[in-house]
Amino acid sequence: MDSTLLKFVLPALIILGISAGPAVALEQSCRFIQAKADREACYKRQEEELAARRKPAPPADESKTLESLHQMRQDDEAVYRSIHSICRGC
Template structure:
Protein backbone atom coordinates (compact mmCIF):
# COMPACT_ATOMS: atom_id res chain seq x y z
CA UNK A 1 0.00 0.00 0.00
CA UNK A 2 1.02 3.52 -0.61
CA UNK A 3 2.11 5.35 2.54
CA UNK A 4 0.15 8.48 1.59
CA UNK A 5 -3.02 6.42 1.28
CA UNK A 6 -2.45 5.05 4.78
CA UNK A 7 -1.92 8.60 6.07
CA UNK A 8 -5.19 9.72 4.49
CA UNK A 9 -7.09 6.82 6.01
CA UNK A 10 -5.61 7.42 9.45
CA UNK A 11 -6.38 11.14 9.20
CA UNK A 12 -9.97 10.40 8.20
CA UNK A 13 -10.37 8.02 11.13
CA UNK A 14 -8.92 10.55 13.55
CA UNK A 15 -11.22 13.31 12.31
CA UNK A 16 -14.31 11.13 12.45
CA UNK A 17 -13.62 10.15 16.08
CA UNK A 18 -12.84 13.70 17.22
CA UNK A 19 -16.38 15.22 17.35
CA UNK A 20 -17.68 12.72 19.91
CA UNK A 21 -14.70 13.23 22.18
CA UNK A 22 -14.88 17.00 21.74
CA UNK A 23 -18.56 16.99 22.61
CA UNK A 24 -17.86 15.30 25.94
CA UNK A 25 -14.94 17.55 26.80
CA UNK A 26 -16.63 20.83 25.92
CA UNK A 27 -18.92 20.74 28.95
CA UNK A 28 -16.09 20.04 31.32
CA UNK A 29 -14.32 23.29 30.60
CA UNK A 30 -17.31 25.65 30.83
CA UNK A 31 -16.75 27.92 33.82
CA UNK A 32 -20.32 29.07 34.51
CA UNK A 33 -22.13 26.39 36.48
CA UNK A 34 -25.54 27.00 34.85
CA UNK A 35 -24.07 26.81 31.34
CA UNK A 36 -22.08 23.68 32.20
CA UNK A 37 -25.17 21.96 33.61
CA UNK A 38 -27.17 22.95 30.53
CA UNK A 39 -24.46 21.45 28.36
CA UNK A 40 -24.54 18.19 30.32
CA UNK A 41 -28.33 18.12 30.05
CA UNK A 42 -28.15 18.54 26.26
CA UNK A 43 -25.66 15.68 26.06
CA UNK A 44 -27.90 13.49 28.19
CA UNK A 45 -30.91 14.22 25.99
CA UNK A 46 -28.92 13.45 22.83
CA UNK A 47 -27.76 10.13 24.25
CA UNK A 48 -31.29 9.25 25.35
CA UNK A 49 -32.60 10.03 21.87
CA UNK A 50 -29.97 7.76 20.32
CA UNK A 51 -30.78 4.90 22.69
CA UNK A 52 -34.59 4.98 22.35
CA UNK A 53 -34.86 3.48 18.85
CA UNK A 54 -32.55 0.62 19.80
CA UNK A 55 -34.58 -0.14 22.91
CA UNK A 56 -37.84 -0.08 20.98
CA UNK A 57 -36.44 -2.36 18.29
CA UNK A 58 -35.28 -4.90 20.88
CA UNK A 59 -38.64 -4.71 22.65
CA UNK A 60 -40.61 -5.30 19.46
CA UNK A 61 -38.30 -8.20 18.53
CA UNK A 62 -38.94 -9.80 21.93
CA UNK A 63 -42.71 -9.37 21.59
CA UNK A 64 -42.63 -10.89 18.12
CA UNK A 65 -40.66 -13.91 19.35
CA UNK A 66 -43.16 -14.43 22.20
CA UNK A 67 -46.07 -14.29 19.73
CA UNK A 68 -44.34 -16.81 17.49
CA UNK A 69 -43.74 -19.17 20.44
CA UNK A 70 -47.42 -18.95 21.42
CA UNK A 71 -48.49 -19.79 17.88
CA UNK A 72 -46.12 -22.76 17.84
CA UNK A 73 -47.43 -23.94 21.22
CA UNK A 74 -51.03 -23.69 19.99
CA UNK A 75 -50.17 -25.76 16.93
CA UNK A 76 -48.56 -28.45 19.12
CA UNK A 77 -51.55 -28.55 21.48
CA UNK A 78 -53.96 -28.93 18.54
CA UNK A 79 -51.93 -31.82 17.15
CA UNK A 80 -51.76 -33.52 20.57
CA UNK A 81 -55.54 -33.34 20.96
CA UNK A 82 -55.94 -35.44 17.79
CA UNK A 83 -53.88 -38.32 19.20
CA UNK A 84 -55.96 -41.27 20.35
CA UNK A 85 -54.99 -42.27 23.87
CA UNK A 86 -55.94 -45.84 24.71
CA UNK A 87 -57.96 -46.63 21.58
Protein backbone atom coordinates (compact mmCIF):
# COMPACT_ATOMS: atom_id res chain seq x y z
CA MET A 1 0.00 0.00 0.00
CA ASP A 2 0.98 3.59 -0.47
CA SER A 3 2.64 5.08 2.63
CA THR A 4 0.51 8.24 2.51
CA LEU A 5 -2.63 6.12 2.52
CA LEU A 6 -1.36 4.27 5.58
CA LYS A 7 -0.75 7.57 7.36
CA PHE A 8 -4.47 8.38 7.15
CA VAL A 9 -6.18 4.99 7.19
CA LEU A 10 -4.31 3.43 10.10
CA PRO A 11 -5.04 6.22 12.63
CA ALA A 12 -8.68 6.33 11.50
CA LEU A 13 -9.04 2.60 12.05
CA ILE A 14 -7.41 2.82 15.47
CA ILE A 15 -9.74 5.63 16.55
CA LEU A 16 -12.76 3.72 15.25
CA GLY A 17 -11.71 0.61 17.11
CA ILE A 18 -11.20 2.46 20.38
CA SER A 19 -14.50 4.32 20.19
CA ALA A 20 -16.55 1.27 19.22
CA GLY A 21 -14.93 -1.04 21.76
CA PRO A 22 -16.84 -0.14 24.94
CA ALA A 23 -20.26 -0.26 23.27
CA VAL A 24 -19.57 -3.67 21.78
CA ALA A 25 -18.19 -4.95 25.09
CA LEU A 26 -21.35 -3.89 26.94
CA GLU A 27 -23.62 -5.59 24.43
CA GLN A 28 -21.62 -8.80 24.43
CA SER A 29 -21.61 -9.03 28.21
CA CYS A 30 -25.42 -9.29 28.15
CA ARG A 31 -25.48 -11.60 25.16
CA PHE A 32 -23.77 -14.42 27.02
CA ILE A 33 -26.07 -14.44 30.05
CA GLN A 34 -27.93 -17.76 29.95
CA ALA A 35 -31.03 -16.92 32.01
CA LYS A 36 -33.54 -15.05 29.86
CA ALA A 37 -34.80 -12.82 32.69
CA ASP A 38 -31.26 -11.83 33.71
CA ARG A 39 -30.29 -11.18 30.08
CA GLU A 40 -33.35 -8.97 29.53
CA ALA A 41 -32.61 -7.10 32.76
CA CYS A 42 -29.07 -6.51 31.55
CA TYR A 43 -30.32 -5.12 28.24
CA LYS A 44 -32.79 -2.88 30.09
CA ARG A 45 -29.99 -1.48 32.28
CA GLN A 46 -27.95 -0.75 29.16
CA GLU A 47 -30.89 1.07 27.55
CA GLU A 48 -31.37 3.17 30.69
CA GLU A 49 -27.67 4.05 30.83
CA LEU A 50 -27.67 5.01 27.17
CA ALA A 51 -30.80 7.14 27.60
CA ALA A 52 -29.21 8.87 30.59
CA ARG A 53 -26.11 9.69 28.54
CA ARG A 54 -28.18 11.03 25.66
CA LYS A 55 -30.36 13.15 27.94
CA PRO A 56 -29.68 16.85 27.34
CA ALA A 57 -28.02 18.83 30.08
CA PRO A 58 -30.40 20.70 32.35
CA PRO A 59 -30.83 24.34 31.36
CA ALA A 60 -28.91 27.00 33.19
CA ASP A 61 -30.55 29.15 35.81
CA GLU A 62 -33.75 30.53 34.26
CA SER A 63 -33.39 33.96 35.85
CA LYS A 64 -29.99 34.39 34.21
CA THR A 65 -31.40 33.25 30.88
CA LEU A 66 -34.28 35.71 31.12
CA GLU A 67 -31.92 38.50 32.13
CA SER A 68 -29.66 37.78 29.16
CA LEU A 69 -32.66 37.75 26.79
CA HIS A 70 -33.87 41.05 28.20
CA GLN A 71 -30.40 42.55 27.77
CA MET A 72 -30.17 41.31 24.18
CA ARG A 73 -33.54 42.86 23.37
CA GLN A 74 -32.43 46.17 24.82
CA ASP A 75 -29.25 46.02 22.76
CA ASP A 76 -31.24 45.18 19.62
CA GLU A 77 -33.59 48.09 20.19
CA ALA A 78 -30.64 50.46 20.60
CA VAL A 79 -29.11 49.22 17.35
CA TYR A 80 -32.40 49.56 15.48
CA ARG A 81 -32.86 53.12 16.79
CA SER A 82 -29.37 54.08 15.70
CA ILE A 83 -29.82 52.52 12.25
CA HIS A 84 -33.18 54.19 11.79
CA SER A 85 -31.73 57.59 12.65
CA ILE A 86 -28.89 57.09 10.14
CA CYS A 87 -30.91 55.66 7.27
CA ARG A 88 -34.19 57.51 7.05
CA GLY A 89 -36.22 55.60 4.49
CA CYS A 90 -33.48 53.30 3.21
